[in-house]
Amino acid sequence: MSRQRRTRLQIFRAVVFIVMGSFFLIPIGAMFEFSTRGNSVTAPRNLDAWQNIVKTPELADAITASLELAAITTIAMLVLLLPTLVWVRLRFPGLKRVLEFVCLIPLTVPAIALVVGMVPIYRWLNINLSDSILTLAFAYLILVLPYAFRALDAGLSAIDLKTLSEAARSLGAGWGTVMLRVVVPNMSTAILNASLLAVALVLGEFTFANLLAYENLQVAINYVGLVDAGTSIAVAVASLVFAFALLLILSYFGRRQAPLAKAEEADFQLSQTVGLSGGLIGRAR
């Protein structure tokens, strides 16, 4: 590559970086600015809104619930999806298209339609099992399925699953060992990606919780916003910063653990992830 082209490429990169950076940062900066305004135009800047986050018990409960939901959904998604994907790839490759179709269905059905379908199930759940907000994890599992499927499937495509698992089996490994000691370590980046997507989706989820009458983070932000706009914006900024912190952690681990050949793949997946979690901004009002 000539020096001139390289320089031009670097300028292009810088421009893209600045444009995209401002696209993300200006709204967040404006939100932060708003959250530090006092109650009147003349009032001095203060951090009351931020202190209110911990002082409002409903908000604190909702944050805890959303974090718990994120954790449960992520774990359930991995436990359900990863072995299924591996099994289908190795034993029933013909079913791969079917599995893909099933996993992508939630993407094509509007959230509102999904919820309407789930209302009877949740009514039954509430009566017979539990009315805990954590039962939302079932619905969220369906919600994250398409994204998690894509991330995990890309990770599985990047390794020679058949040869690696057969090699492990010939060395004496049972299927559990193959999964935990061969498959999982070799797609740690994909697993982190899928997990982050799940966490981002669950933390940003509003429709399901609101319509099923549960108070998760976004629902609580909405309520608080009705009475105290500053605090609701402060929570929104906090949840965004949390999501970005997760992304940075992911990018750090992804780079450190991915073997050289897979680094580009990881970058690609990460960029997809960033794009998706940008959706959080739209949701967190």
Added chain:
Amino acid sequence: MTTNGSQPARSGVEVRLEDLRRSYGTTTALDGLTLTLAPGELVALLGPSGCGKTTALRLLAGLEEADGGRVIIAGEDVTNVPANRRDIGMVFQAYSLFPHMTARQNVEFGLQLHDVDGAERRERAREVLELVGLAAHANKYAHQMSGGQQQRVALARALAIRPKVLLLDEPLSALDAKVRSRLRDEIRRVQLEVGITTLFVTHDQEEALAIADRVGVMQAGRLEQLGPPTEIYSRPATPFVAEFVGLTNRIPGEVKFGGVEVRGTQLPLVQSDVKNGPVIALVRPEAVTLASEGDASHGLLVGTVIAVAFLGATSRVTVDLGDIIVLAQMPTSAAAEHPAGTKVRLTLRPDPVLIQREEATAVRA
């Protein structure tokens, strides 16, 4: 799994495949394969792709289930034993090292699964890595090693667990030519040193002939011929084997008087009870000798040299006889007398030849 002492019992066991059958949908991959490997023997299964050789190996490994037949390792019927409890070591065609582990960790992986603990595990890993000449690379990851090194680690990993049988599934086909022949000899050395019964699957006849105690040539799910490399090469049992193993000239001739007359030369037949009539004779290039045109004592066939391929110690000379093209292989010094463009006299050495009826379609690789 016993782990006593550092010197294991290194005598091979007998492996028997009995009437193995396997089909995929309507395709029959293996049509009743019966094969016995003597203790410590290296048998190479050779054949074109789709001939069933890999299926045979995978059935022996337990990576696929047979539709019929039995697999017996050391007198024990393991037909229904899963792959991870068959006590086999396997080297794959594709690079199969676990990418997240170093060479040593790869080797130790199998040992951990066989409950070999701490100090002994490290010692045995060091031992096998030394055996394949990679002790200095023990801490490298797969992506830091060349293809040949990776396959050597894979071999070490397979041998570390001291399996009863070693299975090699085209382990050299992803490597470039020079590395391939060196690693081929290395595999043979290690195999002899360890004395392990080995099944080697390949589509490369040179590889099979160079490395194996016995070669089994397969076609369409069946064993066409099984025998020592010299026998496979010099006395092929069927036209398929003759054509698949080594180069063969297909020269029209006619069966009469219990032999075959090819361009005025009467050659003995390998097959018996052949009806008289026109046939194709399969003549090895090294059974064709050349002399300069002026040397009238050297037969009646005259042709023009159109190309000389230098192969090292030998050269292959392509001669145009007008209606057909014949390959002759000879020492390079002899070939030097017949550069391209010169006229030569051509003689067929009276070795027994295989014949094919003209209408029979030749099966090619």
